[in-house]
Amino acid sequence: MNQTKQSDLIGFTDVAAKLPKFLNKVPHIVSGLKQAYLRTPNTAAGLGLAFERAVKRAPQTIALRYEQQQYSYQALNEWSNQIAHFFLAAGLQKGDVIAVMLENRSELIATVIALAKIGVISALQNTAQRGRVLSHSINLVKARAVIVGEECRSAIDEIRQDLSTAHDHFYWFADQATVEDHGIAPFNYQNLAEKIIPFATFNVPTTQSVKGKDGLFYIYTSGTTGLPKAVIFSNSRWALAYGTYGHILDLNQQDVMYCTLPLYHATGIVVCWCGVIAGSATFVIRRKYSTSAFWRDVATYNVSAIGYVGELCRYLLDAPTSELDQSHRVRKMIGNGMRPTIWQNFKQRFGIEEVLELYASSEGNVGFSNVFNFDNTVGFSPTPYAVVQYDKAKDEVIRDKKGHCIKVKKGEVGLLIGKITKRSPFDGYTDPEKNKAVIMKNVFKSGDAYFITGDLVRDLGFRHAQFVDRLGDTFRWKGENVSTTEVENICSEYPKLQEAVVYGVEIPYTDGRAGMATITLHPNTHLDSQDLSQMYIDFKKNLPAYAVPLFLRVQSQLETTGTFKYQKSKLKQQGFDPMQISDPLYVLLPNESTYTLLDAEIFKNIQQQQYRF
Structure with missing residues (x-):
């Protein structure tokens, strides 16, 4: 745990010194705060309304860029309107839920805007989920329809028979620019790009009837225990983020925001994008994060602001220096998880002036924002x-x-x-x-x-x-929340395992905590090389990649408290040092497909950053 430097503590004089630069933002912030707080649950509010206002302000400004595709605010609005009109004609009503499972691409953005305009809640599926975790997530929200991209179709096909959604309410987007070529839908799916062609491009009449109290998204979180939970993200809550984070970021029509974060998380779909909409700026999205492509993309799209999580920052800082590190116009960034240990180094190396670090959770009611641009604080x-x-x-x-x-x-x-x-x-x-x-x-x-x-x-x-x-039964790894209960349930299904306790452990020079499972075996069984490979196969099949335990510890019996709770705190403290632990230890090394016995040499190499986890 990092110790606070005395210089990190903040008082009145520190804030007063920051006021001159802060005052330049005040008009935009005041405008945002009025929109955020001068509302009631029954006030028209939310993403659909804010986007239509951005269209009026800057119809020909580029709203969205993805790979070679680009759409002006007007064009993106018209595309979204066609999707909205189609679903209205199909009988969808305010408060209905549609499960949306697409990776970061233009069709996802257009769909989310469309559903927001008609008051239909987008249940944003984690594209890494599979099996019963995914079927649980979709059935949990009673989805009336499913919209899936071809890139995610196999995951839906695997669990389709387990879903309660009507068989004729599965819609599909080809994995291409469907505005230009809608493609041919597979059996049992309706081609959404084709279906919307005859529908009108003018604004749907429902946008003004969407109130602050109405749902906008379901965003999934591991919460503290169990399978994923669907968090209700209302239009009112979106308006609060838009009025605060969105206006504090202070973008304008010349700005370009680059987001490589998954858009099924609030940091990407809410925090980064609402700042773009507030300034009628350009939103550049990438399918998946790439360290090698990051600063090249920044140059290609003339990016001026970036969205981040702490892990992303560490990856960029660990990469070899390049002439691209400062040959860009990025001066501000927004996100969360920037570690105090890398904060100054990151700003200096990449020429960043403003780190709008923030704290919020999908389900929580308290938020922080680094409005005064201090270092090493969530604000x-x-x-x-x-x-x-x-x-x-x-x-x-x-x-x-x-x-x-x-x-x-x-x-x-x-x-x-x-x-x-x-x-x-x-x-x-x-x-x-x-x-x-x-x-x-x-x-x-x-x-x-x-x-x-x-x-x-x-x-x-x-x-x-x-x-x-x-705290508790959740830890964060690779920018994702990992539910220990979910992982424990999957681990315990392996035939030889009797019990599993899962927790997060720290690996030097990495952000978050890596998954570790302490397990016990059924009597008269032992783990052989086939088990070490098969466990990885089973875990990978039923868990997102970031939730697969990297470390295993085999004990004859798990220690519990007087109230039969597992001693997770003690296990976390002991970690995975073979010199301190006599139990057998195994590790899933990068790019390996089996667990390897963790000996003193491997442990030393982990400590010395010889492996890139």
Whole structure:
């Protein structure tokens, strides 16, 4: 855990020194805040309305670029209108849900705008999901239809018989520029690009009837336990992000935002894109992140701002230096997870002036944004929150004699909790029972309620914080949240495994935590070379790549507490050092398809960055 430098602490004089540059943004920020806060649940709001306003401001400005494709605001709007008119004619109504599974490409953007205009909720599927995890995600939201790109069709085909969606409500986009060539749909799918051809290009009449309280997206999160949970992302919440993050970014029609983040996550589809829409700027998307292509793309598209997560920043910093590192016009970036250990190096090497680091979660009600452009902080929060003392050993908050939580002092680490109010509601999960588990009541006084973020942060002062770590049964790896319960369930299905406990461990010089499973075997069994290969095959088949455990530890018996909870804290501390652990250890090395015995030499090479995990 990183120690806070005294210089990271923030006071009034530090903020005052930042005011001159901040004041230049004030008119745009004030405009955004009016749109964000001067609304009610019944006010017309959201993505569809904001996009149509951007079209009016700059109809011929390029709204979207993807590979060789580009679409002006007007052209993208007309394409989206055709999709919207088609689904209206098909009987879809406000509040219905459509599961959308496409990788980052133009058809995904057009579809999301279209559904937003008619009040249909886009359930944005993680394109890495497979098997029962995927079928669970789609059935959970009672999807009336499924829209899939050819690049994801095999995943849908595998679980189609398990879905509750009507068989004739599966729509398909070819993996190409379907505006130019709609392609030929496979059996049992309707060709959406072909279906929309006869439909009108003018704005649908429903956009103004979409209210703030209406759903916009379902974004999936591992939450704290179990299979993926569908988080309700309302149009009101999108308007809040648009009015804050979107306007603080302060883009204009000459700006170009480059986003390689997956658009099924809120950082890409909400944070990066809403800043583009707010400034009628250009959104450049890439199918998948590539270190070698990153700065070439920046030059090709004349990019001025980039979206990021911490892992992406580390990859770029680890790459060999190049003349492209500063031969660009990128001066600002927005995202989350920039580690204090690389913050200054990244800014200096790539000539970045403004890091708009932020903190938010898909389901949470508290957000931070680095509006004053300080280093090493997730920024400032205008929403009501508290950082309270937390006992990691007991896995619980610390309370005083009256039973109330205790706020940490400036510079100290504690659990971040967000106060639930009318202005900062907790929209929650689709399952009411899961909502109860993340709400803490009677925190500072009788009757108050706070959302438990599950994150440890350091209070830097002046309503600024620094992210430290994630608690509980979720950890973050490769920019994704990994549910330990989900991985434990999959691991336990392997015939020889009796129990599995999954947790995240730190690998030097990497962001987040890599998955490690401590397992026990059924009596009279042992792992052989075939098992070590087959386990990887099974895990890969049923889990996203980022959730496959990289380390295995074999124990004869798992240690539990008096209340039969696994001793995860102890296992995390012990990690994967073979000199400290007598149990057999195995590792899935990069580009390997089997687990390898982890000995002292391999451990040393891991510590010395000989492997790129």
